[in-house]
Amino acid sequence: MLEYGLLCWYVLCAEMGLGKTLQVLAFLVSLFEQQQQQAGTDTDTNTGPHLIIMPLSVMTSWRRDLQQHIPAEVLDVHVHLGSRQEREEAFIAWVRRAREQRRRDWDRNRDRDSDRPAKLFLCLTSYNFAINDIDLFRRLRPKQVTARTGGGGVCWEYLVVDEAHRLKNSESKLFSCLLQLKSQRHLLLSGACYDRYHTT
Numbered sequence: 001m002l003e004y005g006l007l008c009w010y011v012l013c014a015e016m017g018l019g020k021t022l023q024v025l026a027f028l029v030s031l032f033e034q035q036q037q038q039a040g041t042d043t044d045t046n047t048g049p050h051l052i053i054m055p056l057s058v059m060t061s062w063r064r065d066l067q068q069h070i071p072a073e074v075l076d077v078h079v080h081l082g083s084r085q086e087r088e089e090a091f092i093a094w095v096r097r098a099r100e101q102r103r104r105d106w107d108r109n110r111d112r113d114s115d116r117p118a119k120l121f122l123c124l125t126s127y128n129f130a131i132n133d134i135d136l137f138r139r140l141r142p143k144q145v146t147a148r149t150g151g152g153g154v155c156w157e158y159l160v161v162d163e164a165h166r167l168k169n170s171e172s173k174l175f176s177c178l179l180q181l182k183s184q185r186h187l188l189l190s191g192a193c194y195d196r197y198h199t200t
Contacts, residue, residue: 010185010186010187010188011164011187011188011189011190012024012187012188012189012190013189013190013191020162020189020191021058021061021062021065021162021189022065022069024052024160024187024189025065025066025069025070026069028048028050028120028122028158029070029074029120032047032048032074032118032120035047035118036118047101047102047118047119047120047121047157048098048120048121048122048157048158049094049095049098049121049122049123049140049156049157050120050121050122050123050156050157050158050159050160051123051125051137051140051156051158051159051160051181051183052122052123052124052125052160052162053125053126053127053130053159053160053161053162053178054124054125054126054127054161054162054163055126055127055162055163055166056126056127056128058162058163059079059081059124059126062124062162063079063124066122070120074118074119074120075119075120075122076094076097076098076119076120076121076122077121077122077123077124078090078091078094078121078122078123078124079124079125080123080124080125080126080129080133081125081126081129084133087129087133087136088133088136091123091133091136094121094123095139095140097119097121098121101118101119101121104118127166127174130174130177130178131173131174131177134177134180134181137156137181138180138181138182140155140156140181140182155182155183155184156181156182156183156184157183157184157185158183158184158185158186158187159178159181159183159185159186159187160186160187160188160189161178161186161187161188161189162189163189163190164188164189164190165190167188
């Protein structure tokens, strides 16, 4: 998966309980660490933001793996839960921080703000909130790079969907909403395809 620039879509299928959540987090962190090692070069940034969508029932396991295995000092995580107003205010503030970092990444050759450590930007949300707040999530889309905007706009780097077999119905509301999101790459996680393969 480290040759991520060659493809835009990935599917990770494994039996339930084998650590797909931790594998994905480790992968995103490895991309982030690569970008830090190559700072000051003309490489793409891998600090995110990344959007991870999941059933609400597995949100606890994602948050637990983040807390137990990923150093807190390298993360800027927005957990998209709460009331409508709370979600919107927290999301807008998080996007603002992501855009500030994108501008610092763009200016890294001039060492501006080099004393501020980079963060890996992750947004975790549930299927229902992804549908209800699709207009919020659609705000992250590429913009033209200009002298005034610097690094341009911020779009989703990876769109990760857990329990992605739920997307097999192309007429579902979740499927149609996710099609509206602009992301550089997509990663689908599922244990269902593994189970079907081993039971046929």
